[in-house]
Amino acid sequence: MKPFLNEHFLLQSPTAQSLYHDYAKDMPIVDYHNHLIPQQIAEDKQxxxxxxxxxxxxxxxxxxxxxxxxxxxxxxxxxxxxxxxxxxxxxxxxxxxxxxxxxxxxxxxxxxxxxxxxxxxxxxxxxxxxxxxxxxxxxSVRNLLLKMNVKVLCTTDDPTDDLVYHKAIKDSGFEIKVLPTFRPDKAMAVDDELTFVEYVNKLAAVIGKEISDLEAYKAAIRSRHDFFHAMGGRLSDHGLEQIYAEEYSDEDIALIFHRLMSGKTISHKEKLQFKSAMLVYFAHLDHEKGWTQQFHLGALRNNNARLLGALGPDTGFDSIGDFEQATPLSKFLNKLDSTNQLAKTILYNLNPRDNELLATMIGNFQDGTIVGKMQFGSGWWFLDQKDGMEKQINALSNMGLLSHFVGMLTDSRSFLSFPRHEYFRRILCNLLGQDVENGELPADMKWLGQMVQDICYNNAANFFNFE
Incomplete structure (x- = not known):
C-alpha cells in the first residue's frame, strides 16, 4: 500500500518517476488561460x-x-x-x-x-x-505565483476593459508577465437585443466615438484589439456552445446591425448570421497580428433557472452539452484557411465524445508554416481530471503529435490552483513511463525527457510570441 499523496503520487513506474522528478517537476509555468483578477495581482492582495x-x-x-x-x-x-x-x-x-x-x-x-x-x-x-x-x-498573491514558478499568465478580459491593472503590474516591474486575453463574446451576443445595444453603447463610451453603423462598430472592435496588442495580449478566447458558420453577406450583417441599433428584434437566422460574421472578423484580427485564437466549445450553461435567478451565472449550474461540432467547425476553419487568414488555433471540447473529432479536425488545417499551428487543447472544465486528461492525451497522441502540444493551463479563478500543472505533468509522465515499461516506446530518457519539458513549458513559451 502506497502512502497517499507521496512523492511518487500518480507515478506508477520507475520510468514515470524519473521523467517527472528529473525533467518535469522544476519546469516553469506558462498559464495561458485563467480567470484570475488582475486587480488582486496589481495590488498584491493579501x-x-x-x-x-x-x-x-x-x-x-x-x-x-x-x-x-x-x-x-x-x-x-x-x-x-x-x-x-x-x-x-x-x-x-x-x-x-x-x-x-x-x-x-x-x-x-x-x-x-x-x-x-x-x-x-x-x-x-x-x-x-x-x-x-x-x-x-x-x-501575498504575487509571492504565491512566484512560489509556483509561473513565468507568464494570461487573464481573460472583455474588449471594453481599460486594462489599468495590467499596466500597473507591468509598471511595477513584477517578474511575471501578466497579459490580457481578448474575450469578445459579449460583442456578438445578440440573443438579447437590448443587452447587445447596451454593450455597443458601452464600447462607444470607451473609445469616445459614436457607433452608428456596422463599419464603425468593427472599427471600434479593431481599436480595442490594437489596444490589447499594445498591452502585450497575444491570445483571444471564445466560450461558445458551438462554432457559428451560417451563410451571410456583408449587406446582411450591415442591415442586421442597423435593425439592432434601431431597437428592433431580429430572427433566429439573423442572430446566427451576425454571430458567424463577427467570429470571422475576430479571427481576421487575430491572424493579422499573429495571435492565437482559443475556442472553448460545448458547455450547456445556466441550467437551473431558479438558482440562476437567485445567485447569477458562474455559480455552479452548467454542464456538458451535446452540440453538433464537426460540420460548423470545419466550415468556419475552411473559410479562414481559404483566404490564408487562419490564425494559430486551440480547440477545447467539454464533451468527451468529441475528443477524436477535434484531434482529427486540427490535422485538416496544419499547413507546415508553424509547428503545431492547430492545437487540441487540454482537458477542460469537467474533463480537467485524471481520466479526462488521459483521454485527451491519448486522442492527441493517436491522431496527431503529442510532442508539439502546448500543455496545461489552470482555467481557474483561484491563486491556489497552480498544482493543476503538477497534476497534469504527473499524468503525462505516467502515461509515457508506462509505454516504456511495456516496451511500446524506447527507454531513450534524453529524448523523452526533452519531450516532457517541451510539453510542460517550452512549446507554450515558443508558440505564443510573448514579448
Whole structure:
C-alpha cells in the first residue's frame, strides 16, 4: 500500500518517476488561460483567510457541497468565512474519487505544508494553520505565483476593459508577465437585443466615438484589439456552445446591425448570421497580428433557472452539452484557411465524445508554416481530471503529435490552483513511463525527457510570441 499523496503520487513506474522528478517537476509555468483578477495581482492582495482565497468563486466546490446537502448559506450565503470552511471540510471526505479530493490535498500540501487529510476533525487545526501563514508577506498573491514558478499568465478580459491593472503590474516591474486575453463574446451576443445595444453603447463610451453603423462598430472592435496588442495580449478566447458558420453577406450583417441599433428584434437566422460574421472578423484580427485564437466549445450553461435567478451565472449550474461540432467547425476553419487568414488555433471540447473529432479536425488545417499551428487543447472544465486528461492525451497522441502540444493551463479563478500543472505533468509522465515499461516506446530518457519539458513549458513559451 502506497502512502497517499507521496512523492511518487500518480507515478506508477520507475520510468514515470524519473521523467517527472528529473525533467518535469522544476519546469516553469506558462498559464495561458485563467480567470484570475488582475486587480488582486496589481495590488498584491493579501487574503484574510483560506476561505477567501480558496472557496470564494469556486463553483467546483460549491457543486460538491450542494450535493452533500450543505445549505446555500454556507456556500454563497452570509455565513462566516470560518463556517463556510468547516462545511467544506465536512464535505471533503465524501469527494473521494472526484478530482476535488486530489486538488484539495495537493493545494494544502504545496502551499501550506499540510500533510494530514482535511475532514471535520482536522478542519479547525488546518484553518488556523493556513490563516496564520496567509498573514505573512510570502503569501501575498504575487509571492504565491512566484512560489509556483509561473513565468507568464494570461487573464481573460472583455474588449471594453481599460486594462489599468495590467499596466500597473507591468509598471511595477513584477517578474511575471501578466497579459490580457481578448474575450469578445459579449460583442456578438445578440440573443438579447437590448443587452447587445447596451454593450455597443458601452464600447462607444470607451473609445469616445459614436457607433452608428456596422463599419464603425468593427472599427471600434479593431481599436480595442490594437489596444490589447499594445498591452502585450497575444491570445483571444471564445466560450461558445458551438462554432457559428451560417451563410451571410456583408449587406446582411450591415442591415442586421442597423435593425439592432434601431431597437428592433431580429430572427433566429439573423442572430446566427451576425454571430458567424463577427467570429470571422475576430479571427481576421487575430491572424493579422499573429495571435492565437482559443475556442472553448460545448458547455450547456445556466441550467437551473431558479438558482440562476437567485445567485447569477458562474455559480455552479452548467454542464456538458451535446452540440453538433464537426460540420460548423470545419466550415468556419475552411473559410479562414481559404483566404490564408487562419490564425494559430486551440480547440477545447467539454464533451468527451468529441475528443477524436477535434484531434482529427486540427490535422485538416496544419499547413507546415508553424509547428503545431492547430492545437487540441487540454482537458477542460469537467474533463480537467485524471481520466479526462488521459483521454485527451491519448486522442492527441493517436491522431496527431503529442510532442508539439502546448500543455496545461489552470482555467481557474483561484491563486491556489497552480498544482493543476503538477497534476497534469504527473499524468503525462505516467502515461509515457508506462509505454516504456511495456516496451511500446524506447527507454531513450534524453529524448523523452526533452519531450516532457517541451510539453510542460517550452512549446507554450515558443508558440505564443510573448514579448
Amino acid at each position: 487574503f484574510d483567510n483560506i476561505t477567501q482565497i480558496w472557496l470564494y468563486g469556486d463553483h467546483y466546490k460549491w457543486r460538491a457541497m450542494r450535493t452533500h446537502g450543505i445549505d446555500e448559506k454556507y456556500i454563497t450565503g452570509n455565513a462566516s468565512d470560518e463556517e463556510k470552511f468547516m462545511k467544506w471540510a465536512e464535505t471533503v471526505p465524501y469527494t473521494m474519487r472526484n478530482p476535488l479530493y486530489h486538488w484539495t490535498h495537493l493545494e494544502l500540501q504545496r502551499y501550506f505544508g499540510v500533510t494530514e487529510v482535511l475532514n471535520k476533525d482536522s478542519a479547525k487545526r488546518i484553518y488556523d494553520h493556513c490563516n496564520a501563514l496567509l498573514q505573512k508577506k510570502e503569501y
